[in-house]
Each structure stands twice: as C-alpha cells, then as structure tokens.
Amino acid sequence: MRIVYFISFVIIIAALSLLGSGRRFGVWLAGINESWGAFYEGGTMQVQPAPGAPVERQKYRPPVGRPYGPYIVIDRYCNRLYLRTADTVLLEAVCSVGSGGELVDTATGRRWRFDTPTGVFAVHSMLENPWWRKPDWAFVEEGEPIPRSESDRLDNNMMGDYAIGFGDGYYIHGTIYYRMLGRSVTHGCVRLGDDDLKKLYYRTRIGMFIYVY
Amino acid sequence: MCTDLAIYKRFGLVVAMVIIAVISWAAKSQSSADKVEGVLKKEGKIYLVVDFFERVMTLKQSGTVLREYAFAMDEDSAVTTRLADDLNERDTTGATIEIVSLLSGAATVPEAELEIICEETHLGEEQIQRYLPTRFAIVINDGPCLHFETEIVPNKKFHLQIVNDYYRRLMMFISGRKTLHIRLAPDDAMSLYGAARDYPKVVFRE
Numbered sequence: 338m339r340i341v342y343f344i345s346f347v348i349i350i351a352a353l354s355l356l357g358s359g360r361r362f363g364v365w366l367a368g369i370n371e372s373w374g375a376f377y378e379g380g381t382m383q384v385q386p387a388p389g390a391p392v393e394r395q396k397y398r399p400p401v402g403r404p405y406g407p408y409i410v411i412d413r414y415c416n417r418l419y420l421r422t423a424d425t426v427l428l429e430a431v432c433s434v435g436s437g438g439e440l441v442d443t444a445t446g447r448r449w450r451f452d453t454p455t456g457v458f459a460v461h462s463m464l465e466n467p468w469w470r471k472p473d474w475a476f477v478e479e480g481e482p483i484p485r486s487e488s489d490r491l492d493n494n495m496m497g498d499y500a501i502g503f504g505d506g507y508y509i510h511g512t513i514y515y516r517m518l519g520r521s522v523t524h525g526c527v528r529l530g531d532d533d534l535k536k537l538y539y540r541t542r543i544g545m546f547i548y549v550y
Numbered sequence: 551m552c553t554d555l556a557i558y559k560r561f562g563l564v565v566a567m568v569i570i571a572v573i574s575w576a577a578k579s580q581s582s583a584d585k586v587e588g589v590l591k592k593e594g595k596i597y598l599v600v601d602f603f604e605r606v607m608t609l610k611q612s613g614t615v616l617r618e619y620a621f622a623m624d625e626d627s628a629v630t631t632r633l634a635d636d637l638n639e640r641d642t643t644g645a646t647i648e649i650v651s652l653l654s655g656a657a658t659v660p661e662a663e664l665e666i667i668c669e670e671t672h673l674g675e676e677q678i679q680r681y682l683p684t685r686f687a688i689v690i691n692d693g694p695c696l697h698f699e700t701e702i703v704p705n706k707k708f709h710l711q712i713v714n715d716y717y718r719r720l721m722m723f724i725s726g727r728k729t730l731h732i733r734l735a736p737d738d739a740m741s742l743y744g745a746a747r748d749y750p751k752v753v754f755r756e
Contacts, residue, residue: 412744413744415744423615517671522671522673548616
C-alpha cells in the first residue's frame with residue numbers, strides 16, 4: 338500500500354513539473370527536481386545537469402546580513418560582473434544581462450519580460466555541463482511550434498560549461514554568442530565568456546552573496 | 551591598609567570617569583556623514599557616498615561596497631567641506647537626487663553592427679543602442695548640481711542638446727545653485743549614470 342502511495346506522489350510531482358507548475362511550489366519543488374536529476378523549473382531559465390555531472394545545491398535561503406568573504410556584484414548598466422571583497426576586485430568580467438524586452442505570443446496572448454532582477458541574492462546551485470531545457474518563449478521567439486516531446490526541448494550546447502544559480506530560475510552561465518558580451522541582450526540570465534566563467538565558478542561557493550543593480 | 555584601599559577606590563573612580571568622558575566625546579565626535587550612512591545601512595537600499603577628500607564615490611548597499619568611482623575635481627576643499635556638512639546636517643537620512651540629466655552621449659554600438667545584432671536578438675535598435683554619457687548632471691534636491699564629464703567626444707546626435715546644457719547651467723546660475731565639475735572615467739560614467747537613474751540617497755563626506 339505504501340508503495341502505491343509513493344508511486345502516486347512521484348507521478349503527481351512529475352506531472353506538476355512537466356506542466357510548468359514548479360514556480361508555484363517555489364524552491365521546494367526545484368530542490369526535489371534537482372535531487373532527482375530532473376529539469377530545474379525556474380522563472381526564466383530551466384536548467385538541468387548533464388547525466389552524471391556534479392551538482393552542488395542547497396535549499397534556497399534569502400541572504401541575511403553582510404558578506405564576510407568575497408561576493409559577486411553585477412552592474413547591469415555597464416554589463417560587468419565583479420568578484421570582489423570590500424576593498425579588492427578579484428575578477429572583473431564583461432557579461433550580458435537581460436534586455437528588458439517583451440515578447441508576446443500572438444496566438445495565446447502570453448507575455449514574457451526579459452529583465453535581470455535587481456537586489457541581493459545568494460548562490461544556491463552550481464552545475465557543471467548544464468543542459469538547457471528550452472521554455473516556451475524560446476520557440477515563440479523563433480516563430481516555431483512548441484514541441485510536445487521533452488527531448489526536443491533539451492539543448493546541451495547553449496549554456497557553456499558551468500551554471501551558477503541564484504534563485505527563481507536565474508543563472509550565471511556561458512554562451513555561444515561571444516559577440517554579444519557587453520550588451521544587454523539576454524532573457525534575464527547573466528552570460529559570461531568561457532574563461533571568466535571558469536574562473537568565477539571555481540571561486541564561487543554555495544551561499545555566496547550576489548548583488549545586482 | 552584601610553587608607554590604601556580608599557586611595558585605590560578613588561583612583562579607580564577617576565579612571566572610570568575618564569573612560570566615560572572619552573567614550574562620550576568619541577560618540578559626539580562621530581561625523582554627521584557617519585550618522586547618515588548608519589541610517590542608510592539599515593534601510594538596505596543602494597546609496598551613494600561622495601567623498602570629496604578621497605576623491606572617490608562609492609556605491610553601497612547595506613554597507614557593502616558595490617562599486618567605486620574615482621574622480622577628479624578642482625573645487626576648493628573649504629567649499630566642499632561646508633557643502634558636505636550643510637547637506638548632512640539638513641538631510642539626516644541622506645540627500646535626495648532631484649534630477650538626473652544626460653547632456654551629451656556617444657553611441658556604444660556602431661551603426662553597421664547595430665542592424666545585425668537587432669536581427670540576431672529580435673530586439674529593437676533603441677534596446678540595443680546605449681549611449682555612453684559623456685556629460686551628465688545629477689542635481690541634489692535643494693543642493694548642488696554635480697556636473698560629470700568624461701574625455702570621450704560626444705556623438706553628433708547629441709550636439710543639439712548642448713543648447714539644453716547651457717540653458718540648464720544658466721538656470722542653475724540664476725537659482726544660485728552651486729555646480730561642482732567632476733571628471734570621471736567613461737566606464738565609471740556609464741555605471742554611475744545608470745545607478746543614479748534609480749535615484750539612490752547620497753551621503754557627502756569631507
């Protein structure tokens with residue numbers, strides 16, 4: 338009987354995830370998704386680790402107080418990312434932040450706004466070799482039909498070698514559009530070049546403060 | 551023995567009084583800028599600290615340094631000291647930015663590249679093109695006008711706005727508003743102009 342309950346629970350959670358309801362369950366569901374190796378359901382981007390790839394994560398907690406060690410600062414106006422302490426800049430990198438643009442699906446009336454959120458965040462997940470699960474807007478933007486098959490949504494090339502999650506589906510990740518670095522063209526995530534991303538990833542720790550302004 | 555104890559007690563009392571006096575003096579001597587910054591730290595919002603003595607502006611949030619902008623200016627230090635003191639005494643929760651005005655700018659994306667980027671990103675030109683603020687002004691409410699300049703030559707599109715610039719300067723002159731001319735690196739100007747458009751509170755130090 339217990340097995341039946343357990344299987345039912347698994348099916349319900351999986352169904353909710355596939356229907357895009359993860360947002361409603363917030364981070365709790367996202368954490369479950371990650372621990373099962375399923376896709377990460379977020380506000381803007383959906384990322385999952387490649388099969389067998391290492392993932393570091395913790396239950397998301399909003400940052401409290403002030404950072405005591407290094408922290409990340411993202412300057413949206415200049416498209417710059419800094420890893421710094423109070424008095425020293427450890428890494429300065431050109432990045433790309435959200436365009437602030439809007440997308441409307443004329444067929445359904447759905448709307449998306451592509452902003453990088455501002456405020457104080459904390460690193461809560463770190464993935465190597467991340468796969469991108471293309472959300473609906475990626476197809477709407479290209480004028481393509483939204484696929485029914487999950488496999489048609491997966492892209493193992495777009496996000497570079499690493500992804501650093503800072504809540505609600507927003508990531509610092511790599512890119513294949515190097516020429517766009519330094520311009521505000523993303524859908525809300527923060528893109529970095531390969532070298533800078535690698536340097537940042539290996540200096541980042543779960544719980545590290547991220548300031549976006 | 552009893553006399554010695556009384557002497558020690560009196561000595562201890564005197565030492566304690568001296569310590570209390572020193573602490574109270576230190577508390578009183580905390581600068582007005584420190585007090586204002588203390589208030590802003592607790593608010594948790596982004597604020598800007600303008601340090602005329604160190605010639606550096608610091609963008610902070612809850613006391614954490616986000617970015618520093620080194621600047622140059624020729625203003626007399628006696629003037630800036632008086633200005634800083636006056637503003638901090640008056641605005642105990644930080645000075646408020648009244649106007650942020652772009653006076654001239656230089657395009658950051660070449661015209662030839664702009665079209666290609668727009669096509670690739672499905673974004674409009676106005677979203678992609680950013681103007682590096684070569685000259686801009688931050689006007690403090692009931693306070694000075696901070697006039698920022700970089701060494702970059704402004705774009706032709708902005709030449710007409712120079713008239714606007716002169717007009718503003720004239721208005722400030724008429725209203726008796728003090729204008730401080732500040733020189734910044736182009737990258738810093740871009741960042742500061744963007745941050746200022748969110749109207750953070752400002753603390754002045756001298």
